[in-house]
Amino acid sequence: xxxxxxxxxxxxxxxxxxxxxxxxxxxxxxxxxxxxxxxxxxxxxxxxxxxxxxxxxxxxxxxxxxxxxxxxxxxxxxxxxxxxxxxxxxxxxxxxxxxxxxxxxxxxxxxxxxxxxxxxxxxxxxxxxxxxxxxxxxxxxxxxxxxxxxxxxxxxxxxxxxxxxxxxxxxxxxxxxxxxxxxxxxxxxxxxxxxxxxxxxxxxxxxxxxxxxxxxxxxxxxxxxxxxxxxxxxxxxxxxxxxxxxxxxxxxxxxxxxxxxxxxxxxxxxxxxxxxxxxxx
Amino acid sequence: xxxxxxxxxxxxxxxxxxxxxxxxxxxxxxxxxxxxxxxxxxxxxxxxxxxxxxxxxxxxxxxxxxxxxxxxxxxxxxxxxxxxxxxxxxxxxxxxxxxxxxxxxxxxxxxxxxxxxxxxxxxxxxxxxxxxxxxxxxxxxxxxxxxxxxxxxxxxxxxxxxxxxxxxxxxxxxxxxxxxxxxxxxxxxxxxxxxxxxxxxxxxxxxxxxxxxxxxxxxxxxxxxxxxxxxxxxxxxxxxxxxxxxxxxxxxxxxxxxxxxxxxxxxxxxxxxxxxxxxxxxxxxxxxxxxxxxxxxxxxxxxxxxxxxxxxxxxxxxxxx
Numbered sequence: 001x002x003x004x005x006x007x008x009x010x011x012x013x014x015x016x017x018x019x020x021x022x023x024x025x026x027x028x029x030x031x032x033x034x035x036x037x038x039x040x041x042x043x044x045x046x047x048x049x050x051x052x053x054x055x056x057x058x059x060x061x062x063x064x065x066x067x068x069x070x071x072x073x074x075x076x077x078x079x080x081x082x083x084x085x086x087x088x089x090x091x092x093x094x095x096x097x098x099x100x101x102x103x104x105x106x107x108x109x110x111x112x113x114x115x116x117x118x119x120x121x122x123x124x125x126x127x128x129x130x131x132x133x134x135x136x137x138x139x140x141x142x143x144x145x146x147x148x149x150x151x152x153x154x155x156x157x158x159x160x161x162x163x164x165x166x167x168x169x170x171x172x173x174x175x176x177x178x179x180x181x182x183x184x185x186x187x188x189x190x191x192x193x194x195x196x197x198x199x200x201x202x203x204x205x206x207x208x209x210x211x212x213x214x215x216x217x218x219x220x221x222x223x224x225x226x227x228x229x230x231x232x233x234x235x236x237x238x239x240x241x242x243x244x245x246x247x248x249x250x251x252x253x254x255x256x257x258x259x260x261x262x263x264x265x266x267x268x269x270x271x272x273x274x275x276x277x278x279x280x281x
Numbered sequence: 282x283x284x285x286x287x288x289x290x291x292x293x294x295x296x297x298x299x300x301x302x303x304x305x306x307x308x309x310x311x312x313x314x315x316x317x318x319x320x321x322x323x324x325x326x327x328x329x330x331x332x333x334x335x336x337x338x339x340x341x342x343x344x345x346x347x348x349x350x351x352x353x354x355x356x357x358x359x360x361x362x363x364x365x366x367x368x369x370x371x372x373x374x375x376x377x378x379x380x381x382x383x384x385x386x387x388x389x390x391x392x393x394x395x396x397x398x399x400x401x402x403x404x405x406x407x408x409x410x411x412x413x414x415x416x417x418x419x420x421x422x423x424x425x426x427x428x429x430x431x432x433x434x435x436x437x438x439x440x441x442x443x444x445x446x447x448x449x450x451x452x453x454x455x456x457x458x459x460x461x462x463x464x465x466x467x468x469x470x471x472x473x474x475x476x477x478x479x480x481x482x483x484x485x486x487x488x489x490x491x492x493x494x495x496x497x498x499x500x501x502x503x504x505x506x507x508x509x510x511x512x513x514x515x516x517x518x519x520x521x522x523x524x525x526x527x528x529x530x531x532x533x534x535x536x537x538x539x540x541x542x543x544x545x546x547x548x549x550x551x552x553x554x555x556x557x558x559x560x561x562x563x564x565x566x567x568x569x570x571x572x573x574x575x576x577x578x579x580x581x582x583x584x585x586x587x588x589x590x591x592x593x594x595x596x597x598x599x600x601x602x
Contacts, residue, residue: 122480
């Protein structure tokens with residue numbers, strides 16, 4: 001890519017730009033999945049997100065970065081209509097999933113196609129198996145699928161999340177006995193079990209140790225071919241390591257959106273350059 | 282950063298010297314707390330010990346399986362099988378009304394809370410019921426169950442509805458248990474971190490599925506605790522039994538339908554039996570009263586122990602990574 005060659009030729013980027021990236025080459029293909037058009041979100045009088053337009057593609061990892069309170073989590077939550085749980089939240093603009101306005105969709109169906117993983121690992125206080133099976137049950141038909149019908153999909157989801165090998169022998173154990181990193185991968189397995197088209201990750205590694213973080217980062221890069229991945233992160237190095245595209249948000253605005261190389265290597269906006277070099281944040 | 286830039290703390294703070302540094306006001310306060318604490322322990326121990334000694338003196342296994350009869354001395358009055366079964370029947374009726382109603386109310390208040398005004402009103406109403414003396418609830422019950430429309434729930438003769446039956450007593454006793462169940466369930470639901478609800482909604486589950494499959498199972502220890510505490514109150518209540526159950530010595534059934542005839546009829550429970558046989562009651566058989574009171578106390582203590590077991594078991598894990 002042209003942008004990449006420009007980035008490597010100038011030396012103004014932060015120190016970690018020379019660090020190795022987890023993703024080695026751009027994905028073979030990229031399909032537009034979601035599109036946010038002029039999205040503004042307010043909590044009562046307080047504007048949280050102003051006029052953001054952003055594509056979300058399968059085959060690419062999109063990272064949203066920015067200081068605390070810049071609206072990146074709010075934007076993420078708007079993508080599967082979790083903002084609606086806050087009664088004071090209002091949304092203007094349009095978000096589409098495969099061309100359909102998500103405001104017209106049944107929220108439970110939308111949230112099966114656009115699933116989310118949270119900052120805090122939050123497995124349900126059930127067994128490891130039931131955490132994943134819960135998502136698969138009562139899906140579509142009214143009849144609950146039997147245990148045998150669930151076994152395959154549960155194992156599949158756990159293996160996609162890279163957890164199956166570790167928990168294979170004790171699927172019946174309580175999920176809350178797992179380590180923090182394993183709990184978070186269980187949450188990813190849970191999110192993947194619904195066979196979503198888009199996976200939203202809200203600072204998934206901020207409560208984890210570096211080793212668990214690395215495992216999850218590898219996983220995210222691996223997942224991007226099957227699902228569109230959006231990750232909100234505080235951690236600039238993380239965004240640099242795993243993201244194909246990066247959006248920098250500040251005070252509710254999307255200040256800059258571009259490929260990881262461009263945004264970290266030669267940002268167009270002064271505020272972006274200041275933020276990634278550590279002038280504020 | 283150089284290795285030597287962080288200096289080790291110069292001295293480790295000495296441990297607090299014991300005793301003399303306490304101010305005299307603090308010392309008085311602690312002394313008062315100790316005395317009060319020991320006092321309550323002594324009172325509780327005295328009650329249990331006294332009942333234990335008296336109970337062991339008078340309880341005979343045969344008392345638990347013999348019907349009571351009217352009589353002038355202890356050999357004639359029989360046992361308290363009927364009151365024991367009466368306690369069981371009343372408890373089952375009261376809890377089977379209070380548990381679903383209480384859990385549903387708690388879920389509504391905690392998870393929906395809308396319409397706001399009605400929810401606040403319900404909250405105050407539940408608190409008010411909790412504060413109402415059971416004798417007042419009993420009196421209110423006589424008004425309700427004496428109405429001709431509810432005549433099928435109790436004995437009636439010639440158009441006059443008695444308003445006293447296991448149904449009437451059980452229904453009113455459910456009001457005694459209800460606030461405890463609502464309170465404990467709400468507390469349990471509110472202790473569940475919000476991100477757990479969002480986690481369920483974020484994978485496309487409905488609010489109802491979240492409540493049913495995740496929240497209520499998680500809050501189960503609280504629900505059980507509230508139910509046990511409510512059950513303890515139901516078993517221990519006397520006023521409602523005396524007024525609404527009729528406090529007849531044996532089961533006094535009404536009509537011919539099996540089970541229905543018992544539930545429509547009158548009877549007694551351990552509490553009314555104790556009252557009846559205490560020196561203040563008509564029976565005046567203190568040894569029987571002590572024996573029944575011992576059994577009553579044993580049941581309530583067993584319930585409290587069960588609550589403690591459930592509480593201990595509930596600390597299975599946490600979400601703090």
